[in-house]
Amino acid sequence: MANIEEQSAVVHFDDDADLNDSDFNDSDNDVYDDDDILFDHNVTKGIELDMPLTIEDGQAPESDSSSHVSSEELNIRSDSESDENSSRQKFPEYYVENENGKKKNPHLEVGLLFSSFEELKSVLKDYAVFNGVEPILKRNDKDRVHCVCKDGCTWRLWASKLQGEKTVQIKTYVPKHTCFRVRTNKNATFKWLVEYYLDDFRADPEWKIKHFRSTVRNDFGLHITKVVSWNTRKYAKVLVEGSDEEQFALLHCYGAELRRTNPGSTVIVSQPIAYAVIQKENTSSWRWFLMLLSEDLSMENWSSVTLMSDRQKGLRNVVADLFPTAEHRFCVRHMYQIFFRKDFKGKHLKDCL
Template identity: 40%
Template sequence: MPKVMSPCRVGVQNRNMNNIPNDVDATYEDDVQYSSSEDDSDFEDSDYDLANEDDDLFMDNVDDQVVDQGVAIGRKSFKHEDLINLVFKVGMIFESVELLRKSITEYSLKHRVDIKMPRNEKKRLRAICEKGCPWNLYASDDRRAHGMMIKTFCGEHNCHKKWVLKRCTSNWLADKYLESFRADKKMTLGNFARIVQKEWNLTPARTKLARARRIAMKKVMGDEAEQYKLLWDYVQELRRTNPGSTLYLNLNALAIVEVESLAPWKWFLETLKANLGIKNTYPWTLMTDKQKGLIPACSKVFPEAEHRFYVRHLYNNFQQHFKGENLKIQLWKCARSTTMDQWNRNMDKMRALNQKAYEWLEKMAPNTWLRAFFSTYSKCDILLNNSCEVFNNYILDAREMPILSMLEHIKGQLMSRYYNKEKDVGEVWQGPICPKIRKKV
């Protein structure tokens, strides 16, 4: 007789016994007892039975060396972190076509092969190597995997390595070295080129490196145009967090100007005058350089104030016409003259050194650069404005940033400087007089 598969015992036990006639109850029970006998050679245990000792049937028919190319539940997709050790395989899933493109670019540059994408669509992508090379890859969107899946792949190359790779673009360089530029915002193109050559053995053109640095710095500092859109919100936040501060913002003038001219200088001085509550300008002294528009702006806004020039800027103009260490030393002696007699003697020495240099200085108003002619109302006889010069150099890097990044950078620098100086004053100073003046007194 042919062997008969026994029904599942669990199903028998769960059957509703109320539906079975009374006259067959005994017979049915006998059948159940008979079918449960393990010694009956006419029956063979089912592979679908839940009885014990069936695991051998499963293990004997499973090849653990075969990788299922279908979509497995819980299968891990390819992540950005996997770009470090990139190996393509059939069935590999990418979250997006952009990540797949980026992976192919990394592969191309790492293995120095010229990979092209003749079909590069949103849901389908085919990549091939040069003509005659068997390497190819095809991936398409898989709804079950919710991503791009590699359907076919051949990883064999018979082509030669390339020295110039088109996939080494400025965008790729910017994305690759974004954190490097974030850590070193002053990285020069020369250092950038050396790093790329060392790590990738590539020598991109200087123009490509410059574009890459510009793209990376734009990501680090923020988009300049977008930051201008946030100016109103930024000013409002400063007013909220810094009560008592004076902030001006309008569409026609800014304290941050591209060109120094009469209009912005006049606006700045008027704003400064109003902010300080200055009514009488006579007691005030202004010290400036000779920037375009600054002198007439000072005359209009502070008509009665004393106006002095930095002697350092005066010398910079002087040395363009008259060079030499002796003339430089004599000019500073003239500027430091504290009496009329001393000034006359120093000017005579200047004339002896160079008649034309003497005539050039004579054209300068003496009360703008000579101590002997300074007003005694102001108890300050400095010839330099080192505080402004130091501050200008202090914010030199910030001046190249977009506007909001620049303001935040300067604010952070000033807060750190004020804190450190206040700390120094508390530790070094004894009383209200600074140590240098205390020594002189």
């Protein structure tokens, strides 16, 4: 299961109901008197002994035969690494299937192996979003998981650890749903949406909320709130661009690189020289600000100075008027977001920059 490595940024996200996946909370220390009875009733007998995999009469309605097959029909292969394990059967292991860089609807089956319960529950969240359902972990402890759908729905899954291992295996699986798809899904959290749409946010960090919600509705048939959409975009920008704290922490590295590539340069990393609060960003306010900055710096030879800014029209005119000999350059990231994106959209352009 591919996971996104989260930045260590301090970012505040608005509270929303989707931040808590209560149905997937661990209960590792919960032990119940009826555990053994539940295990006997739900675990498909013989799955680890190459016996026919069936569900006893009265336990579940009929389902596709592909969900209850003998272990000979599973993906079994011999382990030739040692004589000791040469006769041990191998069940199919779960792996993330991607299409165009995005994960696909998980294919679940009896015998499927997972590295841990955490991976299984993460896959169940993917399954829930793709299929418009909300599974509930009816039994969730350190040795087994019993997952069901809504009351009256026939779908269910039972998984437990292999003896003496941390590996988790699906022992029983009834794939058929008799419930209706949901329009709102608590498993579609902003973090899940960021993981799925991260490449799209790389191409367009300012993806409009209205368009993003429409995309989610078309892809999954789900309605997400504006708060979830806003948090998704905000978190995506942190992953793509980094936080302000992380960017500021790189200033000393930037200064060292300037000294290395421009021998003889004087680079001093300190607090901002000046800032101002104004009513509106226009030619008049920029002229006032830059004139004060020029007086404070008391620089006589502006030809040795490079000014870097965005492409704000009023600012460009004022710089050309006040500092005609200074070199004026523009921020590449801002050029991409504001200028190039109008005519040339897509990730390829940003990669070139």
